[in-house]
Amino acid sequence: MSAGFFTDLLSWLLLVAGGFFFLVGAIGLNRMPDVFTRMHAVSVGDTLGAGLLVAGMALQAGPTLVTVKLFLILLVIWFTGPVATHALARAALQDKLLPLIANRSGKLVEGDPDKIALKDSSKPGKGRAQPSKR
Amino acid sequence: MVLLSLLAAVTIGIVRLRNLFAIVILSGIYSFLMASVMIVLDAVDVAMTEASVGAGISTVLMLGVLYLTKTEESAPVHSPALPLFVSAVTGAVLIYGTFGLPPFGMADTPVNTHIGPDYLAGSIPQTGIPNVVTSVLASYRGFDTLGETTVIFTAGIGVLLLLKRLRRAEPDK
């Protein structure tokens, strides 16, 4: 009885946390200013959210075939998500879509990552505060 | 219900957008949402087919055609008033018609009492297949499926004929 109760409690926690992270990812998808930062937001939901949700469901399912399938799905999501995001970022960069970079006054402007990197190396005092996101 | 509203929202997007790439991507999203709705409506096999056909094959086919043509729709020349009027009238008539339909999810409607239960009861004893959709598709209504296969075959031949002319014409250029 108590073991079942703890399992339920744990899967409650995992499911709520997973739902929360997935929601946070979606909110980030709406709030972030450009494509590259949005990718960053989505990855939260894709990895942590999906992982916690799957873990919560697996606790409820117990050691059955269902659990195996769940973890297979998780594996596929975890492998394909970064691949798709990487390809997306590459294609976006190739399509002359530049990431937004904060300039001196903190305003967001479109910047060329190569030029920024050059500027950083020429002025070592400033440091690499804005690495170009690929 | 929320999923259905999302479907409607995506539809509005499809109608309004003019970039054909965005339209194809949105139709992929539409297919995913549609498949989710079908899961909720208990149609698991249909959802599987819809996902693979709608989100997979259709998207790839349309992209292939977009590659060979162009990706931007030109601005509409005619005023949309007449089609809008026709659509609105059709929609109004159809919505009037829905009030004659039974409410959602009732078990005692004519649809659900006439022949479906026979299949459900007969599937295991008569065919031994636990998935009733499979048994009806392949066993009770096998001729329908034969007809379907014929249609696909015909469509395949049509596509081949059309594209054969295309390929023969290309080296001349």
Place this chain on the structure above:
Amino acid sequence: MTVFSPLIDHFNYFIIIFLMVSGLYVVVARGNMIKKLVGLMLFQTSVYLLYLSPGKILGGTPPIIDENFQIYSNPLPHVLILTAIVVGVATLALGLALVLRINEEYGTIEEDEIFAAGDEDK
């Protein structure tokens, strides 16, 4: 409550009809061939939903026989729609092939430009 209950009971039908009508609108009003095909797809999928939604029984499960369950949704619409989806993709492929052929012949996929080109030929 009495006013709104038919609206809630028929909500899925309303959405279906909205999809159907917007598909119709796209097919009639837009000149672009590929967009017309997408509109055709919208119309088709709305019909799928129209078939599937009366077959759902509240509290039922998918029609895969299992001794733990008693109520199943109606399997017949699923079969019909399965056929319809496959035929739908076949017609879509045929339509896209036609679009390619038209594009090769006229150099455009806009309806109006095709008509204009046809008039010039006469």
Place this chain on the structure above:
Amino acid sequence: MMFAAAILAVLAALILTVVRALKGPTVFDRLLAANSIGTGAILLLALFGFMTGRPEFLDIGLLYALLNVIGTLAVLKFFRYGSLGHGGEEETEA
């Protein structure tokens, strides 16, 4: 009950994602949203299966996951090379 809570969260996330897909200024935004919707649909499907007590339909989730990435990569490959491998004609016959 716990599955219902998670389903609500995923549904809300899906709504927000669809908003982005409709608003998205560039094609890439929409594509990102499409990818995210695919993940959301998988999770929704799994949670729904658990809620109704028939969690055997996870194969479909697996199919969704694979199709999701195939669709995304097809579009992206299009952007990168301007074609889908051999060009459009071959693809149409498939």
